[in-house]
Amino acid sequence: MAAPHLHTHEATWPEARRIARQAARRLGPQVQPLGDDALGTALAEPLTALVDLPSFDSSAMDGWAVAGPGPWWLTGQLLAGQGSPALLRDGCAAPIATGAVLPPGAVAVLRSEHGRTEHRTDGTRLELREQRFAPRPGQEVRRRGQECRSGDELLPAGAVVTPAVLGLAAASGYDELTVTARPRVEVLVLGDELLGHGLPRKGRVRDALGPMLPSWLRALGAEVTSVRHLLDDLGAVREAISAGSADLIITTGGTAGGPVDHVHPVLAAIGAKLLVDGVAVRPGHPMLLAELPTPGPATAPARASAAVPGGGPFLIGLPGNPLAAAAGVLTLVAPLLRTLAGHRVPAPYAAPLTEDVAGHRVDTRLVPVVFDDDSAARPLRFAGSAMLRGLAAADGMAVIPPGGLRAGQETAVLDTGMSAAAWGSGG
Known part of the structure; x- marks a missing residue:
């Protein structure tokens, strides 16, 4: 036949x-636990916030949570990981660690290098080192929902799962991701x-x-x-x-x-x-x-x-x-x-050529190039079909249309993806 x-x-x-x-x-789609196996895949659905981030008001610095104008009397201690703290009364301050829950009544956090303490018979007093360090309301405070609110779209479907995406998903409360x-x-x-x-x-x-x-x-x-x-x-x-x-x-x-x-x-x-x-x-x-x-x-x-x-x-x-x-x-x-793989199409980028590049009469040419200090593309030698020397040294491949281009003209440059981590770049 x-x-x-x-x-x-x-x-x-x-x-x-x-x-x-x-x-x-x-x-x-498939479900992948957070970890290396998910790296390089693409989100099959948008990544949405499961909770407010941060999920509570917290300190952005080591220092003192303060209530009212200074000076303040010190009381207690606030550490990261502790539960709900007691009310901080006006005129009082409490030592606080970065990430610790801001107590009710606190208006700001005074950085540790901006204050000084004095031990007295009736307690420990906190004062400003200089008046210019007086904290403004909300200073050095991470407010609840500052990064996102529950239900917000953090990343669209098609976003490539990178180490940073794993971190964001974990911070948002995810244990696994739905990926392509x-x-x-x-x-x-x-x-x-x-x-x-x-x-x-x-x-x-x-x-x-x-x-x-x-x-x-x-x-x-x-x-x-x-x-x-x-x-x-x-x-x-x-x-x-x-x-x-x-x-x-x-x-x-x-x-x-x-x-x-x-x-x-x-x-x-x-x-x-x-x-x-x-x-x-x-x-x-x-x-x-x-x-x-x-x-x-x-x-x-x-x-x-x-x-x-x-x-x-x-x-x-x-x-x-x-x-x-x-x-x-x-x-x-x-x-x-x-x-x-469900990856989004990457945005193209262009660069001017540092020198003339001859073109084929009717065909497109792909030419290995490196970028100079001005982000211009310099064509490399050793661009024959059997050669890899040019590609091995290249930052990308310039797209030369039929007829060629002159020095200074811009052309598209393809990212080869070879320099991406082994878990993927999306191509």
């Missing part, structure tokens, strides 16, 4: 990113010529993508379930793709039209829907995006999944050359993962 015909669509670079972003649907499931990704590294260790030698090159992609994908918020190295064998490639159980399969190499480039024939044979077949970008032109047939119950992952039209699973075929593959990650992988 003849393999089904695949509709092909070579896309412009902006169009390819849009297709990748819109092809998928957000994965289902982390996309599961399998990586298939194709090529007879690849070496897994040792020095490159004639006809053989070291595999750069096997070490590079997994940590990069984790930084983009994915869970990498496996990395497999395959020879250029049609049957092996078809078996690996057909047996995949992840939300996204990424292949490297085998996407062009050479005699051992098997990705296209396999996709045709299994009835995949090809969404992007080639992108007008340099490097990285022979990349592709396909929606795979939905796996049956025996192979579907036991997890929250969007097993509906537009829910995948998906396959992204990256070129085998390292910088071309990196361009494919920025063009197709990052936008698709962002949608699956």
Whole structure:
């Protein structure tokens, strides 16, 4: 039987990113305890305040809670963690620690360095060191609800869970968060010529993508379930793709039209829907995006999944050359993962170029750049499709439209996401 015909669509670079972003649907929600497993995921629902923050009036400084104008007579002691204190009468003060409950009757807190005490036979007297230190009403006091009121939206759905988000959730009384499931990704590294260790030698090159992609994908918020190295064998490639159980399969190499480039024939044979077949970008032109047939119950992952039209699973075929593959990650992988993971689209940023950059006649170019002290983008050498030296030193990838740009002109700069912590940046 003849393999089904695949509709092909070579896309412009902006169009390819849009297709990748819109092809998928957000994965289902899951509940995660506060901790490392939640880091890098996106909130599946807004984070709302469970209580007022602070939930009581408290001292912002070590010092004395004071009632009325000074001088004051000292009474008692107020420490963090204590319950409701007694009324502080006018003309009295009580030593208070940072975070301790402000007693009823107190109007302000006098900082410890702004007052001095004098022990007398009838008690201990507190005075100002200087009149300019006289506390104003509410001074050094954290008022209840100063940060938020119960029911306020603290963060919207789609916010990436960072260490600070964990801290905010804990401070608000949460023990767990409802987040979007982390996309599961399998990586298939194709090529007879690849070496897994040792020095490159004639006809053989070291595999750069096997070490590079997994940590990069984790930084983009994915869970990498496996990395497999395959020879250029049609049957092996078809078996690996057909047996995949992840939300996204990424292949490297085998996407062009050479005699051992098997990705296209396999996709045709299994009835995949090809969404992007080639992108007008340099490097990285022979990349592709396909929606795979939905796996049956025996192979579907036991997890929250969007097993509906537009829910995948998906396959992204990256070129085998390292910088071309990196361009494919920025063009197709990052936008698709962002949608699956429920991450918001990051705000773009632009920078002026420090020098002229030649452009392709019709294709977009992605060029590694570093920022100078004036936040201008300086193009780096070693930007060939097989080179990683420029990318390894880069702060980002400048988007050069067809025809090129002159020095001083602004252009979009893509954050690669490589410098993010391993728990994810959203891409």
